[in-house]
Amino acid sequence: MDMKRKKTREVHIGALKIGNNNRIAIQTMWDRAISNPQEVIRSIYDLASIGCDLIRFSVENADALTPLGIIQEHSPIPLVADIHFDHKLAIGSLEIGIPKIRINPGNIGAIWKVEEIIKSAKDHDSAIRIGINGGSLPVAYRKIDDRVKGMLEIIDSYIDMFDKRDFMNLVVSMKDSDPHVCYEVNRIFADKYDIPLHLGVTEAGPLIPSITKSTLALGKLIEQGIGDTLRISITGPVRDEIVAGKELLKALGCYDDGIRTISCPKCGRAGFNTHKFIEEIKDELEKVKENITIAVMGCAVNGPGEASHADLGITGLGNEVVIFKQGKIFSRVSKEDAKKNFLQELNRIIDEKTDN
Ligand code: SF4
Incomplete structure (x- = not known):
């Protein structure tokens, strides 16, 4: 899909650039304590490997600054420090090299405190996100229509x-x-300003409600070229937020890279458990950067035909499975060997794409 992005100012967050015509960045937020920086750094590497561009941390008190500085120093992606109420924590985060902070100026207090934050962000060449939520508006605006x-x-x-x-x-x-x-x-804001927008439905609920609501709001905005970064907020694993963000951007035609999955829901005709197989290979698929379409189909009656454009597919046939490429059967193996053979073939396709 040829989608024209709305032109916004370019903003830099360390080495990451957002706004202008840069790719829409995917964010998430760390959901645990950070007392063990090594463990956090390992997790960030994992999240970055599946497409996370930016990760935000709550900074509740000054004790968080030392581990946060260590994490930023070794992180493959930039960190964002999320600060409420205390301008000293914002300045402290900037001083330890955090390239972006998120504040709501309304709860920082006196204007001179916000001024000090702005000065420090300038001195450290860092970015600031002003974030406001409908739920924290003054009482006069709390009703949905206001x-x-x-x-x-x-x-x-x-x-x-x-x-x-x-x-x-x-x-x-x-x-x-x-x-x-x-x-x-966000639609009205984007008409008026050229400031990059970070999109998200807040407190969107568990996986399915969150994806439904986020797709409704963010999908419409992004289709109109609005939005420079996003977070799919999920009451669930942090990893899912990245996967959901990436899937949304792929579905909207904003991302070329990564696996596109065609898989059937399976019915009484299925000779192959598509649910189980997808679950078994999903971690491997999330890491793939190349643009590859795979198909996981329950039966040979409809499987290869309906997924004939897939680069690689698999379906059940009696006690075995068949692996097919572009609709043509390529090999026939036992169900026990299905995962191994499918991933072997997938890796071969990835290697071919990498060599070209
Ligand atoms: S591909 Fe086969 S198993 Fe899957 S839903 Fe269609 S008919 Fe059923």
């Missing part, structure tokens, strides 16, 4: 504050748990 208006009025005043201090390395987010509010507030 939240769009409320967020836009408040964000106008914050942007004015940053503009007057000539701070350009700025990102904005306006999130809500209602996807319609999210859509509307």
